[in-house]
Amino acid sequence: MNSMRHISLNIRIVLSATLVLIIFISLIAAALDRAFIDSTESALRDKLTSQLYALLAAAEVNEQNISMPSSELDALLGLPSSGVYAFITNQNNLTLWQSSSVLGANPPPPLSLNSGKKLFNKTRHAGIEYYTYAYGVNWATDSAPVSLTFNISTDLQSFNKQINQYRATLWSWLLAMALLLLISQGMILRWGLAPLRRVGAELNRIETGEQAQIEQAYPREIEHLTSNINALVQQEREQKTRYRNALGDLAHSLKTPLAVLQSAINKNNINDNDHSMQEQITRMNSIVEYQLQRAATAGSTSIGKSVNVKDITERILSSLKKVYHDKTVSISLSIEQNIVFKGDEGDLMELLGNLLDNAFKWTDTHIEIAAKQQQKKLYLRVSDDGPGIESDKAESLLQRGVRADQATPGHGIGLSIIGNIVEAYQGELSIDKSPSGGAIISIIL
Numbered sequence: 001m002n003s004m005r006h007i008s009l010n011i012r013i014v015l016s017a018t019l020v021l022i023i024f025i026s027l028i029a030a031a032l033d034r035a036f037i038d039s040t041e042s043a044l045r046d047k048l049t050s051q052l053y054a055l056l057a058a059a060e061v062n063e064q065n066i067s068m069p070s071s072e073l074d075a076l077l078g079l080p081s082s083g084v085y086a087f088i089t090n091q092n093n094l095t096l097w098q099s100s101s102v103l104g105a106n107p108p109p110p111l112s113l114n115s116g117k118k119l120f121n122k123t124r125h126a127g128i129e130y131y132t133y134a135y136g137v138n139w140a141t142d143s144a145p146v147s148l149t150f151n152i153s154t155d156l157q158s159f160n161k162q163i164n165q166y167r168a169t170l171w172s173w174l175l176a177m178a179l180l181l182l183i184s185q186g187m188i189l190r191w192g193l194a195p196l197r198r199v200g201a202e203l204n205r206i207e208t209g210e211q212a213q214i215e216q217a218y219p220r221e222i223e224h225l226t227s228n229i230n231a232l233v234q235q236e237r238e239q240k241t242r243y244r245n246a247l248g249d250l251a252h253s254l255k256t257p258l259a260v261l262q263s264a265i266n267k268n269n270i271n272d273n274d275h276s277m278q279e280q281i282t283r284m285n286s287i288v289e290y291q292l293q294r295a296a297t298a299g300s301t302s303i304g305k306s307v308n309v310k311d312i313t314e315r316i317l318s319s320l321k322k323v324y325h326d327k328t329v330s331i332s333l334s335i336e337q338n339i340v341f342k343g344d345e346g347d348l349m350e351l352l353g354n355l356l357d358n359a360f361k362w363t364d365t366h367i368e369i370a371a372k373q374q375q376k377k378l379y380l381r382v383s384d385d386g387p388g389i390e391s392d393k394a395e396s397l398l399q400r401g402v403r404a405d406q407a408t409p410g411h412g413i414g415l416s417i418i419g420n421i422v423e424a425y426q427g428e429l430s431i432d433k434s435p436s437g438g439a440i441i442s443i444i445l
Contacts, residue, residue, distance in 0.1 A: 040162065055088070061146060073086075083158065116136060309339045312348055339371050339372065363385055369381070384438040425445045
């Protein structure tokens, strides 16, 4: 059942039409075959009837015997083993006369019928099929009537040969017509389904970010579909833009009062209460940043531009090397140029930025960065040779505001932001210990 769901529309139509065509051709062949056999049998019966009447006309009957002028007989009746045989029998089924064609042959035995009776039947004798036509008459003579039965038989070898030749010709033409119809049908389907293929190609280009919406004109039957797709794409983009603009306004409206409070505290003399207020303001700032980042995460989408992972990684590394210029760090980068991220570029930069910032912050001398793509999944791995993360602390570090080392600067929201982005893309995040003792952070998107 599942395999049937994945069959393309074109193949479905072709298979259905082919099945209908096979049934239709088979029914036509059976009907034409039956009609030809009936017609041929009718012609054979007419032929046997005319031959029998010729026997009746040529026969000379008296009380003693029956004579038949050979010059008036069918040529096949005078040719031994010709396949056409004639008999005249009496009421006791005794053969009074037989044609010369019986010589050397083994035709079916003749029949005896009552006067006025006719019989046309098909029999098998000595492994050979025959058609026999028999007619019972009451022949008047000078002394008394004589009951006779005229029999004429023909074997079906030539008949069956004719039928077989007809069937071979019939199927040859029907198969040729079927093939022509299938080719014509395939061409018509290709032409008829071309708009759907064009829609599919345009959707692929929208998915990869090559175009913004469906641009071509389409037939009336699918025009409504393409219009709805365009409306949906436009609505999704406008909604995302409004959402992010609203978040920007929210960030501005929240951060400005916090900045005023911060400035006011800095102008006054610092005491314990001010220290407490400073801590709360700093915490509020981190909460605002965290929640805004969490809300702004776009999440997985099939519509949008594919982001090159290696290019984004190199840009972030270039910035971090300037920030951590006082540390001598070697970078091992294992990312192929064709690896892409299907999602929001900002999400990828935030994800890699936090991963690499943490790695630079904690590493001693070396960082390894690797990425690969398999079965529509993106695998990212960042490892360092720093102090590492204990397994019992790994889960708690994914929570907002928790830091591995309170002496190290930061708000403690980096890993939690990473976790939120991974969750938005229905991915997986794991934290392990590297052989050198540092941390290995593995992500699947």
